[in-house]
Amino acid sequence: MIEQTFTIKQTAELTGLSEDTIRYYEKIKLLPPPDRKDNGHRVYRRKDIHTTKLISCLKKTGISLEAMKPFLKASGNPDPAEYIELTRTLKNHREQIVEQISSLQQLVDFIDVRLEDGFPSGEYSDQNPDDGAKPISVEEMSYFPQLRKRANRRIR
Amino acid sequence: MIEQTFTIKQTAELTGLSEDTIRYYEKIKLLPPPDRKDNGHRVYRRKDIHTTKLISCLKKTGISLEAMKPFLKASGNPDPAEYIELTRTLKNHREQIVEQISSLQQLVDFIDVRLEDGFPSGEYSDQNPDDGAKPISVEEMSYFPQLRKRANRRIR
DNA sequence: ATACATCTTGGAGCCGACTCCAAGTCAAAC
DNA sequence: GTTTGACTTGGAGTCGGCTCCAAGATGTAT
Numbered sequence: 069m070i071e072q073t074f075t076i077k078q079t080a081e082l083t084g085l086s087e088d089t090i091r092y093y094e095k096i097k098l099l100p101p102p103d104r105k106d107n108g109h110r111v112y113r114r115k116d117i118h119t120t121k122l123i124s125c126l127k128k129t130g131i132s133l134e135a136m137k138p139f140l141k142a143s144g145n146p147d148p149a150e151y152i153e154l155t156r157t158l159k160n161h162r163e164q165i166v167e168q169i170s171s172l173q174q175l176v177d178f179i180d181v182r183l184e185d186g187f188p189s190g191e192y193s194d195q196n197p198d199d200g201a202k203p204i205s206v207e208e209m210s211y212f213p214q215l216r217k218r219a220n221r222r223i224r
Numbered sequence: 225m226i227e228q229t230f231t232i233k234q235t236a237e238l239t240g241l242s243e244d245t246i247r248y249y250e251k252i253k254l255l256p257p258p259d260r261k262d263n264g265h266r267v268y269r270r271k272d273i274h275t276t277k278l279i280s281c282l283k284k285t286g287i288s289l290e291a292m293k294p295f296l297k298a299s300g301n302p303d304p305a306e307y308i309e310l311t312r313t314l315k316n317h318r319e320q321i322v323e324q325i326s327s328l329q330q331l332v333d334f335i336d337v338r339l340e341d342g343f344p345s346g347e348y349s350d351q352n353p354d355d356g357a358k359p360i361s362v363e364e365m366s367y368f369p370q371l372r373k374r375a376n377r378r379i380r
Numbered sequence: 381a382t383a384c385a386t387c388t389t390g391g392a393g394c395c396g397a398c399t400c401c402a403a404g405t406c407a408a409a410c
Numbered sequence: 411g412t413t414t415g416a417c418t419t420g421g422a423g424t425c426g427g428c429t430c431c432a433a434g435a436t437g438t439a440t
Contacts (some may be wrong), residue, residue, distance in 0.1 A: 087387090141435085
């Protein structure tokens with residue numbers, strides 16, 4: 069049984085990306101150069117469709133094309149020579165993503181509070197004596213003032 | 225008691241943005257034009273610091289500067305004339321963010337599985353008879369194949 | 381054979397979000 | 411009174427991520 073193949077157009081349709089975008093991803097080496105027909109046309113296989121769909125999914129999470137490369141490596145060929153490095157990179161990315169999730173979760177909470185209350189905002193009452201002279205820290209993210217009033221909330 | 229004010233440099237330090245960036249945000253009307261000293265220098269107040277920090281936080285969630293504007297409106301002046309529209313926009317954004325969170329959650333799961341298993345990937349075994357000819361849908365996001373094997377997982 | 385559809389390449393252009401620079405103003409310190 | 415430092419403006423440049431050509435090769439339908 070011969071393996072199913074796809075044109076670039078079909079690939080675009082299957083993945084929701086444009087043909088131009090797929091060629092672009094190939095150019096920046098996000099996608100591997102596919103085989104070609106005799107006339108030079110690109111030939112995509114299931115594996116390629118899978119990879120391209122993965123990219124399309126990763127895009128929805130808002131990560132950069134550059135940051136995707138580790139994921140594409142992790143999914144697919146397990147080159148032993150890069151295991152340790154790849155593991156490190158993956159753990160690193162994991163941390164960032166977890167952070168991003170919690171930022172987003174707070175945003176959702178922020179919106180919910182505003183929607184519930186009909187948002188005549190609590191305002192910057194100028195009575196809290198904080199604010200040193202340090203730059204904002206990553207943890208400080210959780211400063212949305214309204215949220216401190218509320219108990220833990222879950223989404224959906 | 226006179227209100228505390230800040231220079232652009234202090235504002236930059238407090239918010240983690242650059243002075244250039246702050247001026248840029250003013251130019252694109254993400255930040256309101258601040259008051260000026262007699263010599264033309266910008267004067268920022270607590271309210272402005274707050275707004276700028278909010279932007280800095282929203283940035284971490286990966287949303288675009290344009291998309292932030294509704295949040296900045298929601299936090300702060302409640303112009304009754306725009307309530308309905310603003311509520312709609314906010315709900316809309318909420319949905320998108322919830323979606324993004326779940327995409328990110330799946331990514332974390334993906335990474336965890338890979339890290340646990342030492343990732344000699346499950347591979348595109350070419351045995352699943354799915355793949356119609358439709359473009360990838362938003363829901364289809366949850367296709368990371370490894371994840372279907374696992375029960376629900378929580379982060380951290 | 382001529383029209384059309386589908387692909388190819390290379391390169392230009394575009395938008396968002398900065399980032400950098402030059403030239404100038406102003407105030408205080410030496 | 412000139413040097414230093416913090417600011418101002420306007421505009422140019424950069425980078426990521428596409429998106430849109432134009433010109434050309436090939437394949438199939440009439």
